[in-house]
Amino acid sequence: MPSNKLFQFKAKVIANKRVGKNYFHCIFSAHSLRQAVRPGQFVEIKVSAGPEPLLRRPFSIHRMKGANVEILYELVGKGTELLSQKGAGEYLDVIGPLGNGFTLPLTPYPLSLLVAGGMGVAPLVYLAEILKRSKILVLIGAQSKSGIICEKEFKDLGCSVKIATDDGSCGFRGKVTELLSNILVTMDCRPATIYACGPRPMLKAVAEIAQKENIPAQISLEEHMACGIGACLGCAVNTRAGYKRVCKDGPVFGAEEIIW
Amino acid sequence: MANLNISIGKLKLKNPVMVASGTFGYAEEFSDFIDLKKLGAIVTKTITLRPRQGNAAPRTCETPAGLLNSIGLENPGVDKFIKDKLPVLKEYHVPIIVSIASERDPEEFVELTHRLDRIKEVAAIELNISCPNIREKKGKRLISQDALATHGLVKAVRKITNKTLITKLTPNVTDITEIALAAESAGSDGLALINTLAGMIIDIEKRRPKIAMASGGLSGPAIRPVAVRMVWEVHQKVKIPLIGMGGVSDTRSALEFFLAGATAVAVGTANFINPKTSVEIIAGIGKYLCKTNLKDIKALQNSLKING
Ligand SMILES: Cc1cc2nc3c(=O)[nH]c(=O)nc-3n(C[C@H](O)[C@H](O)[C@H](O)COP(=O)(O)OP(=O)(O)OC[C@H]3O[C@@H](n4cnc5c(N)ncnc54)[C@H](O)[C@@H]3O)c2cc1C
Ligand SMILES: Cc1cc2nc3c(=O)[nH]c(=O)nc-3n(C[C@H](O)[C@H](O)[C@H](O)COP(=O)(O)O)c2cc1C
Ligand code: FES
Numbered sequence: 001m002p003s004n005k006l007f008q009f010k011a012k013v014i015a016n017k018r019v020g021k022n023y024f025h026c027i028f029s030a031h032s033l034r035q036a037v038r039p040g041q042f043v044e045i046k047v048s049a050g051p052e053p054l055l056r057r058p059f060s061i062h063r064m065k066g067a068n069v070e071i072l073y074e075l076v077g078k079g080t081e082l083l084s085q086k087g088a089g090e091y092l093d094v095i096g097p098l099g100n101g102f103t104l105p106l107t108p109y110p111l112s113l114l115v116a117g118g119m120g121v122a123p124l125v126y127l128a129e130i131l132k133r134s135k136i137l138v139l140i141g142a143q144s145k146s147g148i149i150c151e152k153e154f155k156d157l158g159c160s161v162k163i164a165t166d167d168g169s170c171g172f173r174g175k176v177t178e179l180l181s182n183i184l185v186t187m188d189c190r191p192a193t194i195y196a197c198g199p200r201p202m203l204k205a206v207a208e209i210a211q212k213e214n215i216p217a218q219i220s221l222e223e224h225m226a227c228g229i230g231a232c233l234g235c236a237v238n239t240r241a242g243y244k245r246v247c248k249d250g251p252v253f254g255a256e257e258i259i260w
Numbered sequence: 261m262a263n264l265n266i267s268i269g270k271l272k273l274k275n276p277v278m279v280a281s282g283t284f285g286y287a288e289e290f291s292d293f294i295d296l297k298k299l300g301a302i303v304t305k306t307i308t309l310r311p312r313q314g315n316a317a318p319r320t321c322e323t324p325a326g327l328l329n330s331i332g333l334e335n336p337g338v339d340k341f342i343k344d345k346l347p348v349l350k351e352y353h354v355p356i357i358v359s360i361a362s363e364r365d366p367e368e369f370v371e372l373t374h375r376l377d378r379i380k381e382v383a384a385i386e387l388n389i390s391c392p393n394i395r396e397k398k399g400k401r402l403i404s405q406d407a408l409a410t411h412g413l414v415k416a417v418r419k420i421t422n423k424t425l426i427t428k429l430t431p432n433v434t435d436i437t438e439i440a441l442a443a444e445s446a447g448s449d450g451l452a453l454i455n456t457l458a459g460m461i462i463d464i465e466k467r468r469p470k471i472a473m474a475s476g477g478l479s480g481p482a483i484r485p486v487a488v489r490m491v492w493e494v495h496q497k498v499k500i501p502l503i504g505m506g507g508v509s510d511t512r513s514a515l516e517f518f519l520a521g522a523t524a525v526a527v528g529t530a531n532f533i534n535p536k537t538s539v540e541i542i543a544g545i546g547k548y549l550c551k552t553n554l555k556d557i558k559a560l561q562n563s564l565k566i567n568g
Contacts, residue, residue, distance in 0.1 A: 006292040008535060046533065051325040051481040051509065056533060095535070226320045226327055227532035231285035233305075233334045234320035243314055243334065248289075 004041075004097055006229065007032035011094045013086050014068060021146050022075045023119075024084050025062075028092055030069040037064055038101030039127035040220055040252045043071070044228040046093040047082040056095065057083070058225050058247075060123035060197075069096075072122045072149070098228050099251045102127055102195055102218055108134040109192035113215075114159070115139045115180055115206055117198020121150040123220055124197055128157045137162070137191070139183070141176025141202070145169040177205035184213050191215060196255075207255035217255035221246050262549035263556040264542070266300075266523050268501045269424035269449025271384045273300040273355060273524065276557055277514070277542045280505050280528035281306055281359040281386060281428070282331065283479075286345045287352060293535035296352040298542060300524065303452075304341070304349070306359040306388045309368045311337035315393060316472040321461055326482030327529050328459050330393045330473040333361060338375055346381060355383035357426065361391055365403055366413045370420060377421040385423055387448075389413060390430035390455035392477045404430045404455075407442040414446035426503065428452040431483075436490050437497040444498045452503040452526065453494060454487045480529040481507040488520045492564070495521025509537060511544025518545075518560040 011028035019025045033043075044056035057079040063070040073080055086092065102123075105112075112134050114124045121140060128136055136159040142148045144167045154161050163171030164179040172179045176198075184190075194217040196206040203219045210217035223235040223246040230248030237246050238259040244250065264275040278301040284290060287302050296302070314334025321328045335341065338360075349356050358376055362368030369387060376382045389403035389410060403409045404427075414427055427443040429436060431454040440451055456477025461470045469475070487506025494502060504517030505526035514525045530537040549557060 008293055053322060054325055054327060054480055054529075054533065055322050093534075224318050224320050224322075226322075226329065226529075227289075229285075229289050229535070231289040232283065232320070232329070232532060233285075233314060233331045234329060236314060236317045236319055236334070238317070243317075 004036055006095060006098070008093070008095045010091045011069070013088055013090050013092060015088055016084065016086050019072070020149050023072065023149055024075065025070065025072050026083070026086070027068050027070050028094070029067055030094065030096075031067045033064070033069055033097055034067050037061055037097045038104070039130050040101035040123050041097040041099050042123075042251065043069065043094050043096035044098060044225070045083065047079050053079050053082070055226060056228060058098070058228055060220070061097065061126055062122045063126050063129065072119070074119045095228065099247060100249065102252050104130060105134070105192065111135045111137065111189050111191045113137050113139070113191035113194045115176060115194060115196040115198070117141050117176055117202040118147055120196070120198030120220070122197070124195065125150055125153050125157075127195060128154055128159050132157060136160070139164065139176050139179055141165070141179070141198070143167065175202070175205070177202055177209060180206065181209055184209070193218065196220070203255070204260045207258065207260070210255050218252050219255050219258070220251045221253060221258075222251065262546060262554060264546065266501070266557065268384070268426065268503070268523065271355060271424040271449075275300040275542050276524035277538050277545070278303055278357070278503065278524060278526045279531060279538055280526035281388060283528040283531045286349060288348055290531070290535050294539045296354060298539050299354050300542070301355040301357050301383065302349065302352065303357040303359055303386055303526065304345070305335055306333050306361045306391065307335050307338050307341045307372070308333060308361055308363060309338055309372055311335065311340065318471050321470040323459070323461055323478065324482060326478050326480035328461055328471060328476045328478050329456070330471050330476035332393045332473070333391055338372055342375070342379065346379070350381040356381055357384040357386050358382050359386040359388050359428070361388040361394070363394065366416045369413060369417050373417045373421050377423060382423065384426055385417070385421065386426040386428055386452060387414065387417060388428050388455070390428050392430070392432065392456060392458050393473065402430055402432070404428070404439055405433050407438045410439050411442040411446045414443050414448050418447035424449045426450045426452050428455055430455045431486055431490055432458050437493055440494040440498050444500050448500060450501045450503060450523070451494065451498065452505065454483070454490055454506045457483050457486060479506070481509055481513070483507050484513060484516070488516050491517055491522050492520040508541070509533075511541050511548060514541045514545060515548060515560070518557065519564045521561055521564070523561065
């Protein structure tokens with residue numbers, strides 16, 4: 001595990017734009033994070049100056065470009081609503097880089113499989129960028145077409161992309177994990193690792209499929225966080241080795257570690 | 261420079277700002293953000309005799325200007341604490357106050373105190389008789405909800421240690437001064453108040469409580485007025501020093517506690533939001549005293565003006 005130094009800094013917003021019905025893409029400057037970030041790590045942002053909302057909000061690092069960090073987020077409540085109102089030139093109070101991040105191969109894999117549910121694409125784009133020298137297949141799932149994002153970003157990085165929607169409005173009709181099962185059956189080259197991020201039921205299904213197919217899988221979990229730095233023990237997830245902290249021991253875990 | 265030194269029993273602190281139990285991990289988590297040496301004292305996460313797994317997830321939930329938690333005293337147990345955590349903590353050269361609690365009262369408090377009493381680096385012991393989140397005790401009364409039980413427990417521990425003893429009280433009582441007096445008369449050197457306020461929050465869509473244990477402890481700015489009032493009430497009744505906490509988030513909120521009669525303050529939930537809160541407050545208090553021409557933090561303690 002890398003023991004990253006943590007920074008708290010004022011980050012200048014460079015852009016913060018709507019990129020889909022409910023999605024926003026924010027770029028801010030973060031000189032302190034320049035070299036320190038691994039895919040799968042996250043930042044915690046205080047979106048207001050006062051006590052409302054009180055806590056920082058965790059967001060995955062979506063991309064790094066020089067000293068600029070990009071996040072991709074969905075409007076779900078008051079924190080993300082306030083964040084979406086920040087304009088270029090305003091400042092955010094940011095802590096990072098947090099968490100362990102994905103374990104990367106020492107030599108490029110012949111094939112990596114990335115599975116994203118909805119907003120779960122956020123950390124996987126940066127991962128794909130870092131994994132670039134290996135062949136990458138990305139599966140993205142959402143309820144319907146409007147929930148699918150980042151298809152172009154992955155394609156621009158040279159990845160193959162397959163889509164699954166619950167309502168069939170785009171790509172395979174059904175769950176992205178059903179698509180995953182189907183693909184694994186028909187594939188001649190088996191992926192060396194599955195990397196997944198998305199809602200918990202999806203991750204659970206990925207874990208089961210990976211185990212059945214005997215493919216190692218790394219999954220990125222979400223849990224409500226008070227501190228994000230390992231101090232409050234609030235973000236517990238039950239693992240075979242007892243409770244672990246999603247913010248510090250994760251957010252990325254081996255799929256086999258988790259007790260669902 | 262105004263004088264910020266204070267003492268609690270035999271314990272002497274260079275400034276009156278500490279970090280509250282359970283909100284600062286074992287301090288190492290904050291070492292990238294602040295110079296830990298600057299803190300008045302560090303209070304550890306509460307330690308129990310045996311390791312505790314803690315409660316089921318989810319354990320926390322944000323509330324209006326507050327935080328509801330039910331961690332359940334997850335900790336590695338006293339032996340591991342002494343072996344793994346204490347050696348790291350002592351390197352920070354800050355007084356370490358070890359918070360303890362038990363699953364079986366009062367025997368375990370006595371046993372834990374025995375173990376810690378021998379250790380030089382333990383500057384003081386805080387008796388957490390006010391944790392609302394121990395499942396085994398849900399529904400039962402906490403020691404600090406009962407004046408007699410409080411008296412008995414503090415007395416039993418007092419008998420076996422000369423270290424500074426701080427008793428941490430719950431706000432979930434009808435009259436906190438009764439409990440405070442019981443702890444004082446049993447020999448407690450100081451009182452820490454307040455622990456979290458019992459609370460609950462419900463998800464109306466799922467028709468479920470938002471934390472797994474249903475109810476938990478409320479902290480943060482939301483509880484500050486309750487905490488300040490309790491410090492003020494207790495200050496009028498007892499002579500031993502009070503460590504005020506509950507929503508201390510900046511210099512102004514810390515000063516409220518000193519004016520209410522506290523000798524020291526502890527920063528809790530605010531550590532999660534701005535990890536530099538404690539050191540900013542230390543600097544801020546210095547500035548405030550300077551600006552108001554006061555030479556000593558203790559001058560604030562009895563300076564509250566109450567009409568009538
Ligand atoms: C490690 C990690 C990485 C994340 N990365 C992203 C990302 O890249 N893009 C994105 O859109 N979202 C991401 N999330 C989820 C995001 O943090 C929440 O959507 C956000 O905190 C919601 O805040 P709110 O005030 O708008 O919602 P509210 O529902 O009003 O929030 C209330 C409280 O619940 C917490 N909360 C709500 N939903 C979640 C959730 N899914 N996970 C954790 N806490 C939650 C909030 O932080 C807040 O404390 C991530 C979560 C974690 C733990
Ligand atoms: C996540 C969390 C964990 C806590 N754990 C403990 C604990 O182990 N022992 C204890 O005495 N108090 C514990 N507390 C209570 C705090 O020490 C403090 O008394 C309370 O939170 C009020 O202060 P605040 O509003 O500044 O947080 C905890 C509080 C929080 C928020
Ligand atoms: S959020 Fe505090 S330990 Fe993970």
